[in-house]
Amino acid sequence: xxxxxxxxxxxxxxxxxxxxxxxxxxxxxxxxxxxxxxxxxxxxxxxxxxxxxxxxxxxxxxxxxxxxxxxxxxxxxxxxxxxxxxxxxxxxxxxxxxxxxxxxxxxxxxxxxxxxxxxxxxxxxxxxxxxxxxxxxxxxxxxxxxxxxxxxxxxxxxxxxxxxxxxxxxxxxxxxxxxxxxxxxxxxxxxxxxxxxxxxxxxxxxxxxxxxxxxxxxxxxxxxxxxxxxxxxxxxxxxxxxxxxxxxxxxxxxxxxxxxxxxxxxxxxxxxxxxxxxxxxxxxxxxxxxxxxxxxxxxxxxxxxxxxxxxxxxxxxxxxxxxxxxxxxxxxxxxxxxxxxxxxxxxxxxxxxxxxxxxxxxxxxxxxxxxxxxxxxxxxxxxxxxxxxxxxxxxxxxxxxxxxxxxxxxxxxx
Numbered sequence: 001x002x003x004x005x006x007x008x009x010x011x012x013x014x015x016x017x018x019x020x021x022x023x024x025x026x027x028x029x030x031x032x033x034x035x036x037x038x039x040x041x042x043x044x045x046x047x048x049x050x051x052x053x054x055x056x057x058x059x060x061x062x063x064x065x066x067x068x069x070x071x072x073x074x075x076x077x078x079x080x081x082x083x084x085x086x087x088x089x090x091x092x093x094x095x096x097x098x099x100x101x102x103x104x105x106x107x108x109x110x111x112x113x114x115x116x117x118x119x120x121x122x123x124x125x126x127x128x129x130x131x132x133x134x135x136x137x138x139x140x141x142x143x144x145x146x147x148x149x150x151x152x153x154x155x156x157x158x159x160x161x162x163x164x165x166x167x168x169x170x171x172x173x174x175x176x177x178x179x180x181x182x183x184x185x186x187x188x189x190x191x192x193x194x195x196x197x198x199x200x201x202x203x204x205x206x207x208x209x210x211x212x213x214x215x216x217x218x219x220x221x222x223x224x225x226x227x228x229x230x231x232x233x234x235x236x237x238x239x240x241x242x243x244x245x246x247x248x249x250x251x252x253x254x255x256x257x258x259x260x261x262x263x264x265x266x267x268x269x270x271x272x273x274x275x276x277x278x279x280x281x282x283x284x285x286x287x288x289x290x291x292x293x294x295x296x297x298x299x300x301x302x303x304x305x306x307x308x309x310x311x312x313x314x315x316x317x318x319x320x321x322x323x324x325x326x327x328x329x330x331x332x333x334x335x336x337x338x339x340x341x342x343x344x345x346x347x348x349x350x351x352x353x354x355x356x357x358x359x360x361x362x363x364x365x366x367x368x369x370x371x372x373x374x375x376x377x378x379x380x381x382x383x384x385x386x387x388x389x390x391x392x393x394x395x396x397x398x399x400x401x402x403x404x405x406x407x408x409x410x411x412x413x414x
Contacts, residue, residue: 006032006169009184009193011176011207013037014047015152016377017199018159019389025166027393033168034193036186038175043156045201045276047382049346051226051256051267052152053239054078055380056093056144058113058120059251064362067116069384069391074146076386077155086154087259093147093239094128096137098329105243106142113142120144132238134331147239151259152382176200179210195400196371202275202349208373213366217375220352220359221275221292222314226256226266226343227323232335236263240330248310249350249361249378253317253326264343265327268317269310271296278345295352304357351376365392372396 008024010017013035024033039045054077057070081088097103106122113120121143123131128141135141163170175187183192198207202221208214229235241254250269257263273296274288299307316322320339328334351360363384364376374392381388 004034004189005192006034007194008033008197009191009195010035010197010199012199012201012204013039013042013170013172014045014199014201015043015156015159015382015385016374016389016392017197018042018156018163019385020197020199020392021163021168022159022166023389023393025163025168027397033166034191035163035168035170036174036176036191037170037172038187040173042160042170042172043152046346046349047156048152049224049344050152050379050382052149052258053256053380053383054088054148054150055383056113056120056146057116057118058109058144059244059246060116060362061112062115065388065391066362066380066384067112069363069388070380071116071118072387073380073384077150077383078146078148080158080386081150081155084158086150086158088148088150089257089259089261090148091238091257092131093144093241094132094135094137095142095144095241095243096128096135096330097139097141097243099138102138102243103140105246106140108246109142109243118144119146132236132240132331134234134236134333135240136330136332149239149257149259154259176203176207195396197396198371198373199377201377202347204349204373204375204377205351208366208375211371211373213371213373214375216353216355217351217360217364218295218354219275220295220350221272221277222250222348222350223270223272223277224267224346224348225270225317226264227320227339228341228343229263229265230338230340232263232338234333235261236331242330248305249359250310253323255327255330265323265339266317266343267346268314268323269348270314270317271311272347275349276347278347299357302357305359348378350378363388365395367395367399369399369402372399
């Protein structure tokens, strides 16, 4: 059994947990930093299953943390990939209008880009077709030149190497069990940390509750699936997105071009029935099923934040034909026979405010002098991870220095 003391204990070996560990090592080179990760490898969940898109930062209102850290994170991670020789496909992104009702949405996204200091160009239909000949748009579109695609697995492997080089102890296959006086209990023994940082993704709320936090918040999981295209004589060359419904945090079915120039459509945002509900009954958890389905049934009956329509719409996307139909609104000459292979499913750890009955749109976190809890680190957290982790560690330093307890320190939501 493993017994240890450390200065910083980070629970969760995803991209945010690794970046927090690296930030701790930069600020405190002689400190003892330990990451515990319940899976056999870091990045097994959202960090290794995300789209790989480096977002630009124009979807979010200027008063949100997402706006600032997406813009800065895009630049930081682009530079990181270039410096380390990691694959990056700087293919850009088109946001297209399906009809006249989408034009105000294009205008709003352009306003947000200007407020956030993000490069975004309003272009006419012909200019959009010059970028991607198969694109379909009504009158005009937006083009984001700084949106690109990376390989999440390569980035995670590089960050792990950085952490090992910085003498961070990474304990995989080590599950957090509970909080004990003077420390925490894990599946490999007890650890007595100077400060605990919870970046546990799908289980961040549960761990936070052991420390007296997350009273108003619970994780509500959503399953994301992509459908991959087979070889195409005229492959799409750039990411193509519809104008999103800005009232919820999902961006709708779109075209993504991967780092190795493969084409996929998606994702879904299907309400999951337990936290690691990837396929069938794998990882089935009865207690989670009862809690989460009970909450989803309540949301469905009350139709909070339009959940009923969202759930019914997303469930249809289990059909390949439905996914292809939605994608064909964005691109011409779509052949359904080319879209046969589902990609690796992912689960989005979306935070739900149980008191106000709404989804949290911005990053959320809580903490005090002994622990810090990253409760909502959803998309585009991969893009944001480097500057976001620096900001989070600023909060950790302030709290650990004895400046009091803070609850829900975050942006105003965007």
